Amino acid sequence: MSAFDQAIALTSLGGVLFEGRTSAAYANFVGPFGGIMAAQALNAVMQHPQRLGEPVSLTVNFCAAQADGPFSITARPVRTNRSTQHWIIETQQNGEVVLTATVFTATRRDTFKAIEHAMPAVPAPADTPVRGGPARLEWANRYEMRFVEGGMPASQDGSLAPTSRSQLWLRDNPPRVLDFCALTARCDVFFPRLFLRRASFVPIGTVSMTVYFHASSAELAATGMGYLLAQAQGQNFFNGYFDQSAQLWNEAGALLATSHQVVYYKE
Amino acid sequence: MSAFDQAIALTSLGGVLFEGRTSAAYANFVGPFGGIMAAQALNAVMQHPQRLGEPVSLTVNFCAAQADGPFSITARPVRTNRSTQHWIIETQQNGEVVLTATVFTATRRDTFKAIEHAMPAVPAPADTPVRGGPARLEWANRYEMRFVEGGMPASQDGSLAPTSRSQLWLRDNPPRVLDFCALTARCDVFFPRLFLRRASFVPIGTVSMTVYFHASSAELAATGMGYLLAQAQGQNFFNGYFDQSAQLWNEAGALLATSHQVVYYKE
Numbered sequence: 053m054s055a056f057d058q059a060i061a062l063t064s065l066g067g068v069l070f071e072g073r074t075s076a077a078y079a080n081f082v083g084p085f086g087g088i089m090a091a092q093a094l095n096a097v098m099q100h101p102q103r104l105g106e107p108v109s110l111t112v113n114f115c116a117a118q119a120d121g122p123f124s125i126t127a128r129p130v131r132t133n134r135s136t137q138h139w140i141i142e143t144q145q146n147g148e149v150v151l152t153a154t155v156f157t158a159t160r161r162d163t164f165k166a167i168e169h170a171m172p173a174v175p176a177p178a179d180t181p182v183r184g185g186p187a188r189l190e191w192a193n194r195y196e197m198r199f200v201e202g203g204m205p206a207s208q209d210g211s212l213a214p215t216s217r218s219q220l221w222l223r224d225n226p227p228r229v230l231d232f233c234a235l236t237a238r239c240d241v242f243f244p245r246l247f248l249r250r251a252s253f254v255p256i257g258t259v260s261m262t263v264y265f266h267a268s269s270a271e272l273a274a275t276g277m278g279y280l281l282a283q284a285q286g287q288n289f290f291n292g293y294f295d296q297s298a299q300l301w302n303e304a305g306a307l308l309a310t311s312h313q314v315v316y317y318k319e
Numbered sequence: 320m321s322a323f324d325q326a327i328a329l330t331s332l333g334g335v336l337f338e339g340r341t342s343a344a345y346a347n348f349v350g351p352f353g354g355i356m357a358a359q360a361l362n363a364v365m366q367h368p369q370r371l372g373e374p375v376s377l378t379v380n381f382c383a384a385q386a387d388g389p390f391s392i393t394a395r396p397v398r399t400n401r402s403t404q405h406w407i408i409e410t411q412q413n414g415e416v417v418l419t420a421t422v423f424t425a426t427r428r429d430t431f432k433a434i435e436h437a438m439p440a441v442p443a444p445a446d447t448p449v450r451g452g453p454a455r456l457e458w459a460n461r462y463e464m465r466f467v468e469g470g471m472p473a474s475q476d477g478s479l480a481p482t483s484r485s486q487l488w489l490r491d492n493p494p495r496v497l498d499f500c501a502l503t504a505r506c507d508v509f510f511p512r513l514f515l516r517r518a519s520f521v522p523i524g525t526v527s528m529t530v531y532f533h534a535s536s537a538e539l540a541a542t543g544m545g546y547l548l549a550q551a552q553g554q555n556f557f558n559g560y561f562d563q564s565a566q567l568w569n570e571a572g573a574l575l576a577t578s579h580q581v582v583y584y585k586e
Contacts, residue, residue: 163586
């Protein structure tokens with residue numbers, strides 16, 4: 053079992069209740085990597101015997117830093133329609149809520165398709181250098197990242213840049229076949245846009261992330277262990293919170309997920 | 320009291336429970352305008368005596384068409400930190416969930432600011448014609464819309480367009496001072512992007528919408544009754560669901576809100 057599968061593994065305690073454990077392999081500066089917490093929450097829905105269809109949208113809210121150790125997840129299907137279902141998820145530690153989420157699942161039908169946000173023309177993964185050396189944050193070692201543009205700035209001199217855009221080729225390390233949980237985690241790999249926009253490292257933390265899935269499990273399985281082109285850019289930095297928009301395409305140019313998040317920053 | 324204020328008015332039933340009533344002034348094709356349902360959910364948080372700070376992010380999930388008549392809203396503060404607070408909201412009718420939402424509120428401090436997604440250069444509101452005549456859907460009559468580009472297509476011949484972008488000057492009709500609830504509703508005024516991308520009208524419905532607020536109540540009050548430039552564009556249309564991203568600036572160029580939604584479409 054890969055480090056990712058170990059990290060998102062949950063034990064069903066019956067009904068809506070699941071139990072999991074934090075994983076040292078996905079440690080962040082304080083608590084776990086947000087992407088793995090989001091993937092755990094989604095995994096409770098994926099494993100739930102009453103699930104109808106596949107994920108279309110997910111919003112996770114990070115309420116507090118998670119402590120190392122066990123946690124419980126409740127995943128409640130609050131409304132089930134003919135082909136759609138709405139979920140409310142809460143992750144708790146020691147009787148306190150550390151994460152909330154809502155998930156929408158649906159059975160999908162083959163319809164008109166159009167990718168409006170096309171994949172930008174960039175060099176192939178093989179022509180893009182791998183970010184070298186071990187990362188300071190353990191979770192970042194679980195990903196292979198090849199930056200096309202917008203890598204972590206070398207200096208912290210507070211200099212201002214006109215754009216916070218990053219583009220990188222991305223896959224799990226070691227490679228793992230893509231599924232909804234792995235895709236969810238990858239939507240949170242972007243280092244804070246503030247560090248690009250203004251080169252200084254300040255305390256920071258994502259408070260809410262939304263993912264829209266534009267693929268079925270079949271498309272994700274077909275992407276397999278291939279790279280995703282992951283792009284993120286900030287929109288507004290205002291009084292302690294900024295937002296970013298992200299897109300993740302597979303190498304064939306299918307836009308598998310679009311994602312957004314709002315992030316706290318200290319000053 | 321304006322039609323908007325009447326529509327979002329709630330009666331506190333004590334504790335986390337509120338009661339409201341649907342408003343004929345905001346009727347949509349089936350059930351109420353989604354923007355007014357989102358504003359009602361947020362209003363429960365705004366009126367809650369335990370609220371800490373102001374809204375930073377909001378996600379609403381539309382679980383079922385609301386019937387005309389009364390509804391109840393529960394707004395629970397599930398985690399309160401020193402300067403931040405996380406909420407779970409459920410709207411019910413006849414014992415069934417019709418809407419879920421999560422809201423994040425915070426006390427904000429004056430920090431570094433940068434608008435990365437700048438307002439596009441467009442003609443002024445006075446130089447942009449008002450959409451003429453009464454709208455078919457009653458809620459649309461509650462807004463003054465002046466389309467810069469991307470108005471509703473005249474034909475339904477199924478022709479394909481390379482872009483689904485709309486830009487319009489927007490304010491309440493009659494004009495009303497801006498606040499968080501009114502801004503939330505305005506984030507949902509965009510007609511379905513699919514109707515622009517492929518000119519044919521099919522059954523459609525938003526399933527989830529997220530709003531990030533980049534303003535305090537002071538900035539919203541200063542915007543007053545002025546217009547907002549509202550822009551929306553689709554990213555991907557895939558097997559029954561498409562997503563869109565939206566930005567709303569005031570006339571001074573402040574990006575007050577960024578928003579995203581995922582929308583069901585029939586074929």
